Amino acid sequence: MRYLTAGESHGPQLTTIIEGLPAGMPLLGEDINTDLARRQKGHGRGRRMQIEKDTAFIASGVRHGLTLGSPLALVVENNDWKHWTKIMGSEPISAQESDEVKRKITRPRPGHADLNGGIKYGHRDLRNVLERSSARETTVRVAAGAVAKKLLSLLGIEIASHVIEIGGITAVRPSLPIEEVKERSEASPVRCLDEEAGRKMMEAIDTAKANGDSIGGIVEVIVEGMPAGVGSYVHYDRKLDAKIAAAIVSINAFKGVEIGIGFEAAHRPGSEVHDEIAWDQEQGYYRKSNNLGGFEGGMTTGMPIIVRGVMKPIPTLYKPLQSIDIDTKEPFSASIERSDSCAVPAAAVVAEAAVAWEIAAALMDQFSSDRMDVLVQAIESQREYAREF
Numbered sequence: 001m002r003y004l005t006a007g008e009s010h011g012p013q014l015t016t017i018i019e020g021l022p023a024g025m026p027l028l029g030e031d032i033n034t035d036l037a038r039r040q041k042g043h044g045r046g047r048r049m050q051i052e053k054d055t056a057f058i059a060s061g062v063r064h065g066l067t068l069g070s071p072l073a074l075v076v077e078n079n080d081w082k083h084w085t086k087i088m089g090s091e092p093i094s095a096q097e098s099d100e101v102k103r104k105i106t107r108p109r110p111g112h113a114d115l116n117g118g119i120k121y122g123h124r125d126l127r128n129v130l131e132r133s134s135a136r137e138t139t140v141r142v143a144a145g146a147v148a149k150k151l152l153s154l155l156g157i158e159i160a161s162h163v164i165e166i167g168g169i170t171a172v173r174p175s176l177p178i179e180e181v182k183e184r185s186e187a188s189p190v191r192c193l194d195e196e197a198g199r200k201m202m203e204a205i206d207t208a209k210a211n212g213d214s215i216g217g218i219v220e221v222i223v224e225g226m227p228a229g230v231g232s233y234v235h236y237d238r239k240l241d242a243k244i245a246a247a248i249v250s251i252n253a254f255k256g257v258e259i260g261i262g263f264e265a266a267h268r269p270g271s272e273v274h275d276e277i278a279w280d281q282e283q284g285y286y287r288k289s290n291n292l293g294g295f296e297g298g299m300t301t302g303m304p305i306i307v308r309g310v311m312k313p314i315p316t317l318y319k320p321l322q323s324i325d326i327d328t329k330e331p332f333s334a335s336i337e338r339s340d341s342c343a344v345p346a347a348a349v350v351a352e353a354a355v356a357w358e359i360a361a362a363l364m365d366q367f368s369s370d371r372m373d374v375l376v377q378a379i380e381s382q383r384e385y386a387r388e389f
């Protein structure tokens with residue numbers, strides 16, 4: 001199973017094409033739109049989110065609520081496009097029309113793809129870089145992730161996300177059933193399960209914004225119900241934990257990833273890291289703890305998958321950073337019109353989508369099927385087999 005995305009931040013639309021879904025999977029627009037709306041929320045988002053009302057149009061691959069097995073195309077229109085038709089149009093623009101009409105950019109923003117992207121593709125109008133490097137693209141990543149989540153839920157696999165840190169304020173993570181993690185994170189404007197910490201996070205976002213600054217944080221994704229033995233140890237590029245790590249770091253502004261206790265493993269002796277193996281009739285094999293976050297040897301253990309990702313502070317600041325104009329080579333202070341001051345709560349939804357996609361793709365790799373009913377059977381058999389092994 002694979003997907004591609006296309007679209008510029010201020011272009012007419014964002015598109016994703018998903019290939020390899022089984023036929024006969026129930027899928028409705030609302031399965032996708034719920035997650036698109038979740039991604040738009042969160043304390044600290046900027047004015048663009050008031051313009052957009054992201055909804056997916058299912059352009060192909062579904063008929064009467066069921067997937068066909070053919071490519072699934074999803075389209076999300078940019079409401080902002082109507083203000084950008086001239087600037088972002090695909091028709092050539094006349095030589096008479098000024099760079100101002102094109103809103104040409106020659107001033108790369110620190111922390112963005114602008115300068116490196118200009119050098120790589122030879123764009124001297126850096127708008128050609130930023131339109132695609134923008135995290136607006138995460139809209140359709142979330143749409144693809146929502147489709148993956150639907151597939152997983154039909155296989156008895158649930159996924160949730162929440163925020164565990166913003167701007168140095170850390171939440172106490174209560175041990176909760178996954179349904180409650182979903183409900184409580186949804187009820188919080190910063191997707192935090194710890195109400196007290198959530199309030200402080202909001203204050204920290206407001207303070208950063210008032211100072212013209214931005215803050216980052218840490219999100220956590222939890223997956224329950226995965227059968228054991230998915231992924232592989234035989235090759236670097238078949239290890240499922242490695243694929244998940246790459247998917248997390250591929251999200252705009254994500255700089256690190258942890259699986260299970262992650263970097264904490266460096267401080268503990270082996271006896272306090274490795275999870276002892278046990279077996280009983282009802283559960284089959286299980287681990288007495290889950291420090292390794294559901295993975296050993298690039299494969300699932302059947303325990304919950306725990307993945308964390310760290311997001312750097314948003315790079316566009318109202319307090320301007322210094323940079324160099326690529327035409328004049330003169331220094332300047334970057335000024336901005338609008339930006340998020342913190343997008344960590346929104347990014348939790350993106351991280352959830354990224355993990356859901358990798359897990360669904362790994363299942364489709366290993367239990368490849370053109371039919372949803374056959375896939376359901378295959379996963380059930382794997383669970384039974386792993387229990388009795």
Ligand SMILES: Cc1cc2nc3c(=O)[nH]c(=O)nc-3n(C[C@H](O)[C@H](O)[C@H](O)COP(=O)(O)O)c2cc1C
Nearest residue numbers: 112113133135252253314315316339340343346347
């Ligand atoms: C959901 C989300 C929203 C974002 N919003 C903004 C924003 O409003 N302003 C900004 O400068 N960066 C924003 N970013 C981060 C930039 O897109 C990102 O830092 C930039 O593309 C450079 O990529 P890199 O940080 O991965 O190197 C956002 C990221 C995410 C995940």
Ligand SMILES: C=C(O[C@@H]1CC(C(=O)O)=C[C@@H](OP(=O)(O)O)[C@H]1O)C(=O)O
Nearest residue numbers: 046048049133134135136139338339340
């Ligand atoms: C549009 C989204 O996020 C955008 C991501 C982004 C960036 O530089 O990454 C910059 C801002 O865009 P604009 O310059 O249009 O205000 C954010 O609003 C979105 O999340 O849907």
